[in-house]
Amino acid sequence: MRFIPLFACLSVLCSGTSAVCGQAAPPVKLQTTPVPSGKAAALLPDTFAGWKTTDAPKAVADPSQADPAATASLKEYGFTDAALASYKRGEETLSLRALRFEDASGAYGAYSFYRPSGWPKAEIGTGAASNQNRVLFWVGNIFVDASFSQIGPMSAAQLRELAGQLPVTGGTKAIPPPILSNLPKDALDGQTTHYAIGPFGYVGAGGVLPAELVGFDRGAEAVTANYALRSGPATLTIIDYPTPQMATAQEARIRDYIKAGNSPQHPWTKPLQDSSQASLEVRRSGTLVALVSGDAIPDESHKLLGQVNFDADLKSVSVPQQANSEIAKTGRLLLGIVTLVLIGSAAAILLGIFLGGGRALYRVARGKPASSLHEAEFISLHLED
Secondary structure, eight states: OTTHHHHHHHHHHHHHHHHHHHSOOOOOOOOOOOOOOTTSSOSSOSEETTEEESSOOEEEOOHHHHOGGGHHHHHHTTEEEEEEEEEEETTEEEEEEEEEESSHHHHHHHHHHHSOTTOOEEOSSSEEEEETTEEEEEETTEEEEEEESSOOTTHHHHHHHHHHHSOOOOGGGGOOOGGGGGSOOTTEEEEEEEEESSHHHHHHTTOSSOHHHHTGGGTOEEEEEEEEETTEEEEEEEEEOSSHHHHHHHHHHHHHHHHHOSOSSSOOOHHHHTSOGGGOEEEEETTEEEEEEESSOHHHHHHHHHTOOOOSSOOOOOOOOOOSOHHHHHHHHHHHHHHHHHHHHHHHHHHHHHHHHHHHHHHHHTTSOSOOTTOOOOOOOOOOO
């Protein structure tokens, strides 16, 4: 009887171990890619997902070699270097252009600069969009422009494999632009956001205001996005300034510009000309200045503008993140093992208490001591002289 708790404990632990070992957990593969230093780290691999380079990837450090038409914009976003490569897989071809920036804000800015509004969303990297044979995505501080000769059902999976091999940076440089968290989520079309930290990127992405009125020379950054309101489409522009004093001064300038109307002396941009004047409204909150344009009725425009509020606390940026990373899978597996061990140990202790206590009660009911530890049992032969 005294060995029953021990056997119960061993059986529970063995069953717990079998449950863990029997799980169909994916193989865990931890990859630690060092942060690139200048041009030391190659941006694009020679092979991935069955694709092989026809020639070695070409590394460039001049933004004019990466994209002559967007040299100034790339400099604004903090371009550091790029890689250009052509791949072949059977009869199919793939052209890749990978641009590396100082941080994730630059990569996201370049992604929003190159991506036309309305492209369908794709699940690649941190954010992606595709149109026919062309796919754009960004991950960490790297933006990738991919052009397939023929896109197929596995093209996205192949680019996801590529995204996992890119030498992205970490730490604070991997944080997306915090200004994105100020965009109201209701009725937002996430495929229309455009982020700019300079006049060239702002104008190139179709900014609503004149670039000189935004105040990029004062350290401003801007984000625009489209909203599908019930009464019509609206565009929200949010500009973040270093101090509330700067925001107050720029708000007055923007408000005066809107009130003056479209004139030869102060011509409006095309987005403002296409907007309903009754819906145009400007508002400041802390370091933020927001402008609503478009065709929505004034009441809805006013409500949308009222959702933009400055918060001095650090906010989480709502952008698509990579799901089911290898680190997350490892953490879940280890947590499951620890939980099973704790449950098995607790069950063994309870079984021991239950069985041991039952045996003690049984002995007491028979008039014996609860424990047989000190009970001397011997055989008497009753031999008499």
